[in-house]
Ligand code: NAD
């Protein structure tokens with residue numbers, strides 16, 4: 559309250575707001591929900607590095623204090639243990655809304671909680687954005703396309719989603735979150751931004767989150783077989799986390815609402831991914847086939863022409879460049895047997 563930058567009410571990008579004359583506005587005030595998680599913590603690093611004030615809201619379901627601990631003591635950083643399903647009062651300029659478990663193992667663990675987080679959590683953050691006039695960015699997902707009948711996927715595609723399946727708490731939850739964002743935009747004039755994120759990997763992922771890149775990397779480091787589900791011919795497109803964070807910030811700062819696909823169009827079968835992991839970590843690693851999970855999308859690859867044209871954004875880091883950066887982090891954590899999350 560004593561700091562004018564925190565108490566001056568609503569000032570959007572480019573506006574001076576109510577900061578008293580003569581006091582230089584030191585940075586934007588930004589909430590990152592889910593900021594102790596994998597993507598959120600990298601976003602927090604970038605925002606703090608450029609001089610913003612960052613409040614992280616996280617319930618530590620899959621996030622870890624270790625991901626943001628290096629900012630403890632920074633007066634521009636604040637960490638609040640809070641569940642976005644409950645209302646909260648804050649005064650900020652921008653809200654990056656990431657809070658939601660992202661890996662299938664985590665979001666299926668308590669599906670009702672996942673859908674509450676997606677619906678009630680997003681509603682609360684939009685209510686907050688409306689009250690204080692903050693700009694709001696939703697991290698939606700390529701899962702809104704379901705098991706896509708269009709390939710690669712464009713933002714205009716409405717998707718092929720099972721509404722009653724085991725993934726529905728997540729993909730239908732995110733679809734509802736997108737609906738809420740658009741309704742707050744149309745009905746209440748909230749400035750919203752929607753990112754549809756494709757599979758992203760990098761340092762600080764939970765080691766045992768069950769996602770394919772984290773599984774393969776941890777398995778190769780532990781000298782265990784790489785578990786390929788199904789026939790391994792299903793595809794995904796893998797984006798390095800710093801590319802995603804650049805895209806999220808570009809989207810927040812641009813005038814376009816979206817939705818925008820943010821992903822790396824490089825498409826790999828799971829068998830090809832296993833080969834890249836073997837080349838990077840251990841060429842003697844073996845593969846073990848396991849049954850696939852229900853409703854697993856057969857292929858996924860973003861069409862990113864909209865983001866290229868309107869946000870001037872495209873990913874820079876290929877899988878073969880990004881994977882070693884993640885392996886360095888995983889090697890330390892796997893060997894120390896350090897584990898994150900509260901599951
Ligand atoms: P993550 O699980 O590492 O991070 C999610 C964070 O949200 C965690 O810190 C968790 O503790 C927190 N959280 C969960 N429920 C909460 C609640 N009710 N209240 C407060 N905090 C809560 O996942 P991530 O990979 O960093 O994903 C971040 C966002 O990006 C998610 O919304 C996810 O749906 C989206 N996304 C990620 C990917 C990807 O490949 N990583 C792909 C598509 C979309």
Ligand code: UDP
Nearest residue numbers: 644645646647648681682683685686688689
């Ligand atoms: N909300 C919040 N913080 C705020 C303003 C609203 O958490 O600063 C929550 C509020 O509790 C409500 C939701 O956001 O559950 C939607 O708020 P809105 O004002 O749009 O709807 P209403 O409260 O009128 O139903």
Ligand code: UDP
Nearest residue numbers: 662768769770771773785786787792828854
């Ligand atoms: N997968 C796999 N082995 C694993 C984990 C996942 O072959 O150990 C497959 C999974 O069946 C899916 C793909 O990898 O086809 C991506 O799964 P992930 O959970 O990483 O992400 P999502 O399904 O959400 O894209």
